[in-house]
Amino acid sequence: AQSVSQHNHHVILSEAASLELGCNYSYGGTVNLFWYVQYPGQHLQLLLKYFSGDPLVKGIKGFEAEFIKSKFSFNLRKPSVQWSDTAEYFCAVTLSGAGSYQLTFGKGTKLSVIP
Amino acid sequence: NAGVMQNPRHLVRRRGQEARLRCSPMKGHSHVYWYRQLPEEGLKFMVYLQKENIIDESGMPKERFSAEFPKEGPSILRIQQVVRGDSAAYFCASSPSTGVHNEQFFGPGTRLTVL
Numbered sequence: 001a002q003s004v005s006q007h008n009h010h011v012i013l014s015e016a017a018s019l020e021l022g023c024n025y026s027y028g029g030t031v032n033l034f035w036y037v038q039y040p041g042q043h044l045q046l047l048l049k050y051f052s053g054d055p056l057v058k059g060i061k062g063f064e065a066e067f068i069k070s071k072f073s074f075n076l077r078k079p080s081v082q083w084s085d086t087a088e089y090f091c092a093v094t095l096s097g098a099g100s101y102q103l104t105f106g107k108g109t110k111l112s113v114i115p
Numbered sequence: 116n117a118g119v120m121q122n123p124r125h126l127v128r129r130r131g132q133e134a135r136l137r138c139s140p141m142k143g144h145s146h147v148y149w150y151r152q153l154p155e156e157g158l159k160f161m162v163y164l165q166k167e168n169i170i171d172e173s174g175m176p177k178e179r180f181s182a183e184f185p186k187e188g189p190s191i192l193r194i195q196q197v198v199r200g201d202s203a204a205y206f207c208a209s210s211p212s213t214g215v216h217n218e219q220f221f222g223p224g225t226r227l228t229v230l
Contacts, residue, residue, distance in 0.1 A: 004157065036221075043118070044158075044206070054196035090157065099171070101148065101210075103219065114132035 001026035004091050013081050014114050021076040021109050023091035030096040031073040034103065035065055043082045046066035047089075050074065061085070086113045117142065117164040119209050120189075134201070136142045136225045140209030143178035147190045149175075149182060149221060152204040164190060197229045 007022035025031060035047040048059025055067040065076045074091060089104040120139040127207075128134050139200055140147050145166055150158040160174040164184035175182065184190040204226050208219035 043223040044208075046218055049218070060167070092158075101146075101163055101219070102160045102171070102174070103148075103150070105150075106158070107155065107157045 001105050002031070002093055002095065004093055004104055004106035006089075006091055006109050008109045009107070010062075010110045010112070012112045012114065015083055016080050017077070019078040019081045019085070019111070021089055021091075021111070023074045023076065023106060024072050025074070025091075025093045027093065027095065028074065032094045032096060032100065033065070033067060034092040034094075035059065035063070035074075035076050036090045036092060036105075037087045038090070038108075040108045044090065047076070081111070081113050083113045085111060087111060118119070119191045119207055119220050120227050121205075121207050121222035123225060124223060125228070127230065128197050129230050130198055131196050134197050134227055136192040136194075136207075136227070137189040138192070138207030138209075138222060139189040140207075141220055143151075144209035144211050146212060146217075147184050148208040148210075149190075150208065152206065152224075154203070156228050158206055160194075187208045188230050197227075199229050202227055202229045203207050 003026045005024045033050040035056045036044045037047050038044050048057050050057045050067050058064050063078050067074050081095045088110050090108045094100045122137050147164045149161040152158045162175045162182045163171040179195045181193045204224045206224045207222045210217040210219050
């Protein structure tokens with residue numbers, strides 16, 4: 001079965017710092033990749049997704065992620081974080097084809113941005 | 116345009132009682148997914164339902180757990196004879212149809228605490 005690893009449990013940054021959250025998955029086949037965000041007290045929202053094509057994916061709110069197939073990675077980046085980016089971030093994967101609706105999530109990374 | 120609704124948001128049960136969690140999908144969505152998030156873990160897929168049909172329950176524990184999505188009304192996740200290990204956040208998601216290109220929209224979750 002596929003699995004997703006997020007390297008950092010909690011990241012603390014000052015405003016305007018750059019952000020990179022690591023995500024690795026284990027599966028040898030074709031996958032689809034997602035980053036979700038959960039702001040305090042809110043539900044999960046999709047930040048960005050990758051299915052195919054350009055491995056650099058742009059999402060909402062200035063986030064982007066790069067799919068590196070050889071490294072089984074899909075790291076999330078943002079050049080300059082804001083206090084409002086404080087949230088928990090989840091990387092997720094689905095398999096292409098049958099069962100493609102089953103999202104497998106990492107454990108999440110809590111991001112705290114200090115004003 | 117209301118999003119995915121879940122109720123109750125918080126549910127406390129004593130061991131041996133029954134827990135009923137409700138999920139109303141977004142308007143126009145006929146596909147419902149339930150996920151469970153245990154403490155310090157990522158969300159894990161439990162079951163996928165369409166109206167009046169269970170499509171995939173491969174992630175659901177074999178005993179005490181059941182799910183339905185009737186023709187009318189919300190989807191229900193039912194846990195009989197709850198135990199402390201059932202304490203978790205239960206998230207529902209919906210999509211307009213299945214397939215990898217259809218985003219799953221998540222509800223706010225129900226946090227179940229078993230005393």
